[in-house]
Amino acid sequence: MVRRNDRAASAGCPCGLPVEYGACCGRFHAGAGSAPTAEALMRSRYCAFVRGDAGYLLRTWHPRTRPERLDLDPGMRWTGLEILGTAEGTAFHTTGTVEFRASYRGGALHERSRFERVAGAWVYVDGEFPEGSG
Template structure:
């Protein structure tokens, strides 16, 4: 999901549909997490907001929501890769009263004429009231 170290931010109109797929506007959905107006209350919503951050190129948000023990020292997004659709397959724990959770998802991308997807089951923890992405629970599959 990463290559070029830049804060590549795609222009996203506030009333445009949110990339995470929940069917609401970007501003009222993941945009409020990206801007710091709100914190994702569940692991699944953090996963959705991270997908949207990849879609709009919000590198600072991705780094901020990555657990410090697994966060890469540099994050580089590939400018040729567009993240176009997210499917949440399962969510285990990660609710309002949980401290850990797992979300299995399939993230679809377009790279030139090639379409593909990334399938991962991710681990999340809540620390200091914030959900953080830790990493994959099983090998990541790129199809």
């Protein structure tokens, strides 16, 4: 996975928000609270892929659909995240959907992810690849 360098750190969080990693997704990775919305969890999970943090990805995966283990490809180079749309997923909801495009060197992943709250915290349930997203 891509490792952050000092220039990337000053440019903002890998999730695309103009906030330093430590004040953005890094605080969730460090266990200082949980993502307040489905979109914030989606962004923090993207950052976990960028940073190779399989532990965080597993912790934020719904127990019903979570794999036993997660082997990340160390050669994968994530290059950007674009949120295409959200439905529900706020403090007032128990479910939410986030559609996104995550770019990597050589292509992009387009997914519509489903999230639920478990014990008050947002977790990733599963995703589908919209038709024509190749």
